[in-house]
Amino acid sequence: MASIKDVAAEAGVSVATVSRVLNEHPSVSADARARVLAAVEVLGYRPNAVARSLRTDQTHTLGLVISDVMNPYFTELARSVEEEARALGYSVIIGNADERPDLQDHHVRNLLDRRIDGLLVSPTDGGSPLMLDAARAGTPMVFVDRWIPGVDVPVVRADGQSAIRDLVAHLHALGHRRLAIIAGPAATTTGRERVEVFRTALAAHGLELPDAYTGQGDFQAESGRRVTEGFLDLAEPPEVVFAADNLMALGALDAIRARGLRVPCDIALAAFDDIRWFVHTDPPITAIAQPTGELGRAAVRALIDRIEGRTPRSVTLPARLVVRRSCGEDPAENPVTNRSTS
Amino acid sequence: MASIKDVAAEAGVSVATVSRVLNEHPSVSADARARVLAAVEVLGYRPNAVARSLRTDQTHTLGLVISDVMNPYFTELARSVEEEARALGYSVIIGNADERPDLQDHHVRNLLDRRIDGLLVSPTDGGSPLMLDAARAGTPMVFVDRWIPGVDVPVVRADGQSAIRDLVAHLHALGHRRLAIIAGPAATTTGRERVEVFRTALAAHGLELPDAYTGQGDFQAESGRRVTEGFLDLAEPPEVVFAADNLMALGALDAIRARGLRVPCDIALAAFDDIRWFVHTDPPITAIAQPTGELGRAAVRALIDRIEGRTPRSVTLPARLVVRRSCGEDPAENPVTNRSTS
DNA sequence: GCAGTCGATGTAATCGATTCCACGAGGAGG
């Protein structure tokens, strides 16, 4: 593969001049520029990004370490992150942590070794020393969706508080009183927070959230299935199961179906995270939709602000309730009803 | 960030010795090795992968250019590719082409500039000159899922022929005679091939595939919706719609639902690509399942064989029919029935 | 007409690693 030296030789100039042409440095004669450009064309020359990065100490690359790519929510997040980054002249390397702290560390280390310009993380656990060190050492970093408390890193996330309150009001209006939740891992902020907000919202209606109605999941489908089976085995099973993410809702659906029960007559179901398929499940699933694309874009902008020396801000965007039929038959009574497709 | 020089100074040896220790070169004294390791520990030194790549001309990185990350099939493919690559000591950079040739070229160029060791591509179109040049120039390359005919690059893909024949037999046995297909882009091998195999399978039952029953889609949900609307507007609409991928099936479902029609009573639906949600749609959707994970792993192995000087082989794995309820009510009659969840 | 400025260009240092080559010490063999 042709190097800058070959181009210089072909054009009959020095490598410095070639570099100047390539970097649009002003003081290059029209003649030299033309000869260099012609040589570049002839040789099919492309600058070696590795060499360039070594010299300039910038890779124009962002790292994105995501909890689980197979989760449609994170897939969409990754997509919007890549789009915005590309628009701003950066590439993205995605690392899939699969909800495993060791894998998360593997990817963080790998990305750091590659000298990425900045790191976007949705942490799997409460505080890997590696990540904390990186943050302290000054690696530009932004948390997205989830975060680690007590670290001075901007956070871009959705606020589900009012949407969860709307959901509980909706469920209460439909006559449900025994509400259960499949929680995410306690090590994650979203795992903890959604339970707490749910509990508080229940309290506002005079309802409790007994321990038996709080199942511990891990944001994966299998845990949703397991927890739901536990709920169904109770002497007094809940009337509603609220899954803290879409994959656990899928698992819950599996478990309910395996028992031959029907949603919502036998048991109601709602989920955090809205995805396209929820419109077509049997029945369509009531869910809390996050502004996923906007979160991804905001996170990238914050990170690049930080990289380029501006001061990044944390961003919190509201999630909203999308009522469908999985919690009861007459959503029309509810003012926040939204049965649209997308 | 500490460099190899700092480590050398701290350990009281030369950079050559540090490098030897790091690369497990045999001729280093136990004493020197211990001092270097201690210095590495003290300084928290990590080798700069950029510098290393420049010198060794290897990045231990594979590029994966995928047609559409939001498509669950490709998400799963990407995941298995990353897993296998990681197991073999490589990282993966994913580029999402979004079914757009210009974006595909952008990513290929970007990956080539970064001097990735090899490229895995599921081409969006029939032959970007950039990619053909790269292949000719000797860039290790493997096609996965889709390929470009006439290029000397190994292909790893699923063969849907027998599964599509099984599907047509299933549909025929259920009494369906007017079968339509939502095709993928003619520029892709999978787009063309699935239609041809479908047509041939119909012929074996004495059925034709009229032009009116061949809709042109682009593997995205919206096109599935549009084509299906066209089918439903026909004086004699088809009895079955077969979508050539899962997203177009989703669009078809949207269109059918918008008309207030029911599957399978009013119209039957089947899809190429099986995904978890198909179990829970209303009704569960009959689909052709590809061995996605195995494809991803085989593709990585072929590519790394090529990179490391061995001779890679093309791989074709069979897809299989998974019968559910979207084509008619009594799948039990069919020997290939499979109603399992996963 | 000469000093000073500016524009175009080249030379060489540099980034952080790997690796070839040279060198000295020490042991084996004659």
Place this chain on the structure above:
DNA sequence: CCTCCTCGTGGAATCGATTACATCGACTGC
């Protein structure tokens, strides 16, 4: 006791770019 290897080590070249500095010619202004 001398020669020849082997082993451990360091010096320095190298990968392909960027960029500070030096140089040189031409032009400007006094």
